[in-house]
Each structure stands twice: as C-alpha cells, then as structure tokens.
Amino acid sequence: MALTAVVRIPTRALLRPWARLRDSALGWMEPVGGVEVSTQRFGSQRVLVEPASAAGVAVMTFKNPPVNSLSLELLTELVINLEKLENDKTFRGVVLTSDCPGIFSAGLDLTEICGRNPAHYAEYWKAVQEMWLRLYLSNLMLVAAINGACPAGGCLMSLTCDYRVMADNPKYAIGLNETLLGIVAPFWFKDTLVNTIGHRASERALQLGLLFPPTEALQVGMVDRLVPEDQVQSTALSVLAQWMAIPDHARQLTKNMMRKPTADGLLKKRDEDIQNFVSFISRDSIQKSLQMYLAKLRQKKG
Numbered sequence: 001m002a003l004t005a006v007v008r009i010p011t012r013a014l015l016r017p018w019a020r021l022r023d024s025a026l027g028w029m030e031p032v033g034g035v036e037v038s039t040q041r042f043g044s045q046r047v048l049v050e051p052a053s054a055a056g057v058a059v060m061t062f063k064n065p066p067v068n069s070l071s072l073e074l075l076t077e078l079v080i081n082l083e084k085l086e087n088d089k090t091f092r093g094v095v096l097t098s099d100c101p102g103i104f105s106a107g108l109d110l111t112e113i114c115g116r117n118p119a120h121y122a123e124y125w126k127a128v129q130e131m132w133l134r135l136y137l138s139n140l141m142l143v144a145a146i147n148g149a150c151p152a153g154g155c156l157m158s159l160t161c162d163y164r165v166m167a168d169n170p171k172y173a174i175g176l177n178e179t180l181l182g183i184v185a186p187f188w189f190k191d192t193l194v195n196t197i198g199h200r201a202s203e204r205a206l207q208l209g210l211l212f213p214p215t216e217a218l219q220v221g222m223v224d225r226l227v228p229e230d231q232v233q234s235t236a237l238s239v240l241a242q243w244m245a246i247p248d249h250a251r252q253l254t255k256n257m258m259r260k261p262t263a264d265g266l267l268k269k270r271d272e273d274i275q276n277f278v279s280f281i282s283r284d285s286i287q288k289s290l291q292m293y294l295a296k297l298r299q300k301k302g
C-alpha cells in the first residue's frame with residue numbers, strides 16, 4: 001500500500017526575501033499554511049525526494065544538469081525540500097546524492113557570482129548561507145553519497161553531512177579549491193573543514209586549494225568510506241540504518257552541542273558576511289579571475 005503523509009510547510013518559509021520562489025518549479029507549494037503531499041515521491045524541478053525502502057529514510061537527489069552547480073534556484077529548492085522533510089516527523093535520515101553522471105556538484109554557480117550586480121550577489125550569498133546553516137544544523141541524519149566530482153561548494157555541502165561515502169574512482173576529487181579560482185573560502189567554509197579534518201590539514205588544503213582524489217580524501221578524513229561506484233547509494237543507506245539505532249533525542253542534542261558554536265559564528269554576523277562577500281566579489285580583479293576561470297572551463301571542450 002502506498003505510504004502517504006501530510007507535510008505542513010510553514011508559511012514563513014515562503015516569505016524569506018531571498019526565496020523569491022519560482023512557483024512553477026515547485027509544483028507542490030501553495031502560499032497557505034500547509035499542503036498535503038504524498039511521500040511516495042516529491043520534490044521540485046531540481047531536487048527529487050524519494051522515500052527509501054527503509055522506514056524513515058529519504059533520498060534527496062540533485063538534478064541540475066550539466067554539473068549540479070548551486071544556482072539560486074537549486075539552493076532555494078534544496079532548503080525548502082529539507083524543511084519539508086524535517087517537518088514530516090516520519091523522516092529521520094536523508095541521503096544526499098546527484099543525478100548528474102560523474103559529478104556530485106560543481107559547487108557555487110559561477111554565473112551567479114560573475115558579471116552580476118551587488119544586489120544579486122547579496123541575494124545569492126544569503127541563499128548560500130541559508131543552505132549551509134540548514135544542512136549543518138539539521139536534526140536529521142544526513143549522509144552524502146558522493147558519486148562524482150565534488151569541488152568547493154559541493155564539498156562544503158557534503159561536509160555539512162554527518163557521514164560521507166565516496167565513489168572510489170580516481171577521476172573524482174573533493175576539496176575546497178577556492179584559491180585556484182583566485183577567491184577565498186569564507187571563515188565558515190574554513191570552520192566546517194577544520195571541524196572535519198583538523199587545523200593543520202585544513203591550513204594546507206585551503207591555501208593550496210587541494211582537490212583530493214578518493215584515496216587521499218579518505219586518508220585525510222574528508223570522507224569516511226570509499227566504495228565502488230555502483231555501491232555508493234546502497235552503502236549510504238546502510239550507514240543510515242546503523243545511525244538510526246541511536247535514540248534521536250540523544251543524537252540530535254549531541255550534534256547540536258558539537259555544531260552550534262560553529263553555526264553561531266555565522267549567525268552572529270550574517271549581514272557583515274554578506275557585505276564582505278559583496279565587496280570582495282565585486283572587485284574588478286576578482287571578477288577578472290572568475291571570468292578567466294569560466295572561460296577556461298568553457299574552452300576545455302573546444
């Protein structure tokens with residue numbers, strides 16, 4: 001029999017200034033107090049959410065081809081779908097994965113931070129902050145099933161998860177490579193990395209913009225497990241099954257205790273962080289670096 005549930009979407013979620021929702025892409029949303037949805041399969045244009053066969057678990061799949069870059073739309077849909085899962089108390093764990101072959105996520109969408117105006121940069125950065133805060137502090141157990149390349153913002157997204165399973169394919173790499181683009185990983189990207197791999201390894205990785213192939217990523221502690229490509233999702237689901245054995249309240253309080261101080265670092269100065277980002281990214285020299293990097297990416301094929 002089909003499993004269905006009523007999911008309440010708080011209206012406040014619809015009122016956030018950055019979330020100028022493209023309602024056409026979010027067919028399940030209605031600007032009223034709540035909406036009934038089937039948990040058989042839901043989501044939106046760029047984020048598919050499917051309940052897994054195990055009770056209480058969902059798989060969230062990003063499908064923003066060609067490279068799952070974190071566009072404003074994808075970020076918005078991600079946060080809304082996460083909130084929807086959190087409000088539905090039947091879900092306790094989520095696997096995050098990608099529908100783009102060979103790519104988990106190419107990170108921030110460079111077209112959102114290059115050649116736009118300051119108001120756009122501010123709106124976009126607020127959405128990036130929101131994605132990080134929501135994932136990092138989520139009460140749900142999150143496991144990243146990293147089935148492809150995972151640079152920069154893609155890496156950040158996976159680092160917010162409680163556990164990372166990566167495909168053991170030397171073609172893939174993961175890391176915060178911002179310096180290679182001539183930009184700087186902000187302090188909360190850095191803090192997330194430090195909390196995962198420690199200070200010294202982060203200092204080196206961030207300065208050099210290191211992208212670690214799977215074996216090195218495992219060694220440094222950036223991922224927790226490597227498996228053959230076709231077992232990434234099934235392994236992530238079995239990891240979740242183990243985590244589900246822990247009483248939720250104890251695990252959630254522990255997660256919050258570990259992560260809240262880091263999240264507070266941003267929460268205390270969100271507006272200042274947006275201003276810093278806007279003034280940094282608007283510099284001519286930074287825009288030139290980004291344009292050159294994008295041009296190189298585009299030329300690669302030709």
Ligand SMILES: CC/C=C\C/C=C\C/C=C\CCC/C=C/C(=O)SCCNC(=O)CCNC(=O)[C@H](O)C(C)(C)COP(=O)(O)OP(=O)(O)OC[C@H]1O[C@@H](n2cnc3c(N)ncnc32)[C@H](O)[C@@H]1OP(=O)(O)O
Binds near residue numbers: 149
């Ligand atoms: C003092 C200052 C203090 C503080 C500073 C304050 C603020 C901080 C400031 C800035 C912080 C910004 C933090 C930024 C984080 C980021 O995430 S930046 C993005 C970094 N991402 C990357 O470097 C990845 C780039 N992409 C790739 O390496 C490859 O595309 C891939 C390995 C992901 C996939 O390779 P392929 O399969 O070979 O695909 P293609 O390379 O051919 O790409 C297809 C298509 O997609 C376009 N594209 C790729 N990545 C992006 C992207 N991130 N955004 C937008 N578009 C992307 C690529 O150009 C191709 O386009 P077309 O040629 O088809 O048009």
